């Protein structure tokens with residue numbers, strides 16, 4: 001449903017059957033770090049006048065569904081100057097009004113490892129090989145050249161290639177699912193202290209704006225929304241629905257968790273956990289049940305425990321002076337009540353040492369005060385175990 | 387003349403290296419060894435010490451005390467309507483100490499001032515600034531527990547070679563150091579501390595107890611102003627605390643009401659704080675992988691070690707290790723400081739007795755922070771993250787030089803960020819608890835002819851060298867071209883505006 005909205009790219013006229021006197025050959029290659037294709041030319045291009053400086057540039061498109069969608073590159077060396085779309089170029093050394101290759105001549109490699117197409121799978125790709133006058137490379141964007149007057153020749157050739165990574169359209173779709181799930185979870189966090197406060201919703205709204213702002217950039221045109229407005233309306237509508245559901249207690253936590261497990265990557269998991277903490281600290285009340293919920297979310301998002309602790313620590317020191325700690329040191333520090341006495345002591349001691357070492361590194365002010373507060377809390381908690 | 391100054395939270399002391407080659411405390415004009423670290427302004431002049439304390443008791447609006455803990459923070463103190471920084475107040479104390487030395491010796495030579503081992507960078511720098519303000523030529527700084535250890539190594543009070551803990555519980559801070567003694571050579575193994583833990587915190591808690599008792603007994607509430615009056619003021623309270631170290635129960639008269647305060651209730655109330663010191667000791671032993679049974683003794687320093695429950699706590703942590711203390715625990719730091727000054731001073735000016743003292747004494751300090759650089763790394767699932775790669779570990783003997791090799795990331799990479807980080811705990815993944823000391827320098831790889839580029843995996847050799855004068859020289863070298871970027875950090879100089887170390891950078895290029 002979404003894919004239909006996605007517009008392809010148009011390139012200057014050229015048809016695969018008519019590359020003029022120059023033929024393109026694309027064949028398999030696999031050696032060293034390269035696993036993919038090589039692009040070669042043979043034949044002759046006649047030019048109307050002799051350019052001072054020129055070269056070949058190869059761009060790639062996925063043309064499986066009929067539309068041309070650009071292929072991205074993960075290696076900066078094989079990207080266009082102004083975008084991350086794949087591009088590789090070769091200089092022409094001796095320039096005349098005629099460029100002639102008597103034998104198959106290599107103009108570039110296409111390394112599958114660095115490619116990122118719209119979809120993962122075996123795809124139909126199209127290589128667009130252009131002979132361009134120099135100075136054109138700056139106006140190459142997503143495989144398109146504007147204006148076209150510096151293009152001296154265009155040839156195209158289709159081929160099949162296995163793309164290994166999740167496609168960028170796939171990841172955009174997953175990203176939206178992840179955003180919607182995050183909104184639901186954030187609202188549950190906000191609710192866990194009792195009523196959802198204005199401060200908490202403000203944090204969620206700011207995050208949504210953040211996402212929308214980021215999505216307004218170049219690459220996001222493939223996420224299925226035709227405009228910024230359409231995208232933001234959809235996000236806001238989702239937020240309002242979820243907010244109502246949380247208020248009515250009809251938002252299913254377990255469904256959100258299932259969804260999360262499907263659409264969360266390890267880097268988005270970190271973003272989510274940070275977001276959850278931001279919502280929690282917005283209220284200025286730290287409660288045991290909120291931390292427990294964040295722990296559960298972290299588990300569903302399969303976040304590494306050390307990373308979780310790191311994020312939690314960073315957020316804790318940013319707490320406002322007026323924040324209330326409505327919980328015990330044990331809850332605060334993630335101590336399980338079933339643990340044996342010695343394990344609790346070890347954990348508390350390790351936490352003390354950790355925070356004490358950090359005290360002098362953080363800037364003066366809130367951060368130091370918060371750490372000081374924690375140290376007192378841990379000292380008092382330890383008393384009862386000794 | 388060589389001097390050592392212990393600029394304490396509650397008391398300061400100054401020592402000289404006498405002609406018999408002994409460190410001795412110089413008394414003030416009232417023949418007292420310890421000078422209260424208190425500053426007052428009245429009768430159109432500044433007062434430091436006992437006169438100031440009297441003023442502080444009479445009306446704290448004209449006086450300030452206990453400011454050392456706030457060195458390098460934005461905390462300000464009010465004296466007679468004007469505000470003063472802790473640095474300015476410390477400068478007054480240092481000037482006063484300097485005057486004591488002048489009275490005794492007529493002139494002052496190499497001077498060492500002590501700081502807590504766990505002092506923040508800013509606090510350390512502000513101590514240096516205070517000395518500057520005081521017109522004092524301070525040559526070196528030494529950590530308080532290290533100074534104490536040095537004094538004990540000299541005094542012969544130690545039971546022989548071996549490992550010792552130095553337990554320093556003063557008025558404002560708690561420090562613990564582990565040292566190794568070899569003849570008269572002191573090697574510091576590691577130091578830790580709790581910055582805001584000291585006798586002054588006990589005073590505050592005791593004040594609360596007395597207040598509560600009074601309010602309960604009289605069914606009234608004291609206002610803040612009344613807390614500045616006897617017996618609720620902090621000076622009376624400190625006196626009461628000292629009495630509790632000698633007696634189980636102390637009777638206090640408060641505005642006609644008799645209050646009984648027991649040691650037990652005081653100790654119960656401070657047990658959370660004492661626990662902090664205990665945990666810090668445990669963690670320090672663990673960090674150094676030393677068990678308490680390996681220790682030959684626990685050296686005591688600081689007046690708060692006289693509190694009975696602290697003694698008990700020390701025994702809990704260090705088990706049967708014998709306690710070593712001199713009668714004057716609050717003087718050993720100043721005495722050690724002057725010994726250190728003597729070690730660092732020009733020995734040509736010493737007489738035979740002095741040279742005999744100094745000859746066997748040796749000291750090696752260790753770095754008390756981890757220093758590293760930020761690099762890009764990949765986790766188990768190949769996700770890139772910023773890693774704080776530690777080059778010099780905390781606890782490395784000074785001077786030291788350590789090297790690590792890193793590689794450029796991608797083909798065509800032509801520069802490398804030369805960042806330097808600092809953290810007290812080994813934090814690897816970049817976070818807020820890692821201080822970035824310097825991140826502006828870049829190592830530029832030399833330009834290659836058109837069309838050529840440096841491939842990925844170029845070797846970058848990073849060397850950090852930390853010298854005895856607290857200067858760290860950092861070099862980032864591109865092995866293949868000989869190009870390097872150098873960054874020097876002076877830990878004795880912090881620029882005022884950024885509160886960061888003084889940094890100087892340079893680029894060098896090896897000629898073929």
Ligand SMILES: Nc1ncnc2c1ncn2[C@@H]1O[C@H](COP(=O)(O)OP(=O)(O)O)[C@@H](O)[C@H]1O
Pocket residue numbers: 392393394395396397398555556557558559584585586624627628629631687688689690691692693715716
């Ligand atoms: N007998 C005692 N009982 C309890 N505390 C004491 C006793 N003697 C000194 N102190 C405390 O020791 C602290 C001062 O110790 P000191 O070593 O001089 O530290 P600093 O140099 O930081 O001022 C003060 O808090 C003081 O109250």
